Amino acid sequence: MTAITLTTHQRREKRADAHHLTPVVLIGGDGLTAAVIKETDAALTAHGLIKVRVFSDERASRESMFATLTDQLNAAPVQHIGKLLVLWRPIPPKEKEEREDRMPGPKVVKLLKFSKSGNHRPQVKKIKVLGNERVAAGGEIKRARKRVTSVKRKAVD
DSSP states (O other), X not given: OOOOOOOHHHHHHHHHHHTTOOOSEEEOTTOSOHHHHHHHHHHHHHHSEEEEEEOOSOHHHHHHHHHHHHHHHTOEEEEEETTEEEEEOOOOOOOOOOOSSOOOOOXXXXXXXXXXXXXXXXXXXXXXXXXXXXXXXXXXXXXXXXXXXXXXXXXXX
């Protein structure tokens, strides 16, 4: 696989975004093993932009690790400063699975209650409405009931 190439402007933005991050992957004395590559791949999939700390004093070995990670994981090299490596790969879109047996989830609804005299501000109240509930005309929350079908219709079905 080939590494993603970034423009200088994109690289500068990624460096700024990575400034406050802490290293997610640590590479110890064993160097770049299959387990380290697997964990780096999982971190890139989850976060997109990660820092990797290498506990090696040799700059040439750190540079080779950086090149190997970017090539094998199809990631963009953002920055190599000291013992820190910054990698970026776009997060893949998550697939949403549609289920028909689910009802709508809870949602927050704002209720406005106006004052009787009209001189005061309306009262705003936020209420969590569950999937099987609805807001009635007076601001009451009512549960949805099963539709009543006739006996004849049940016999036909």
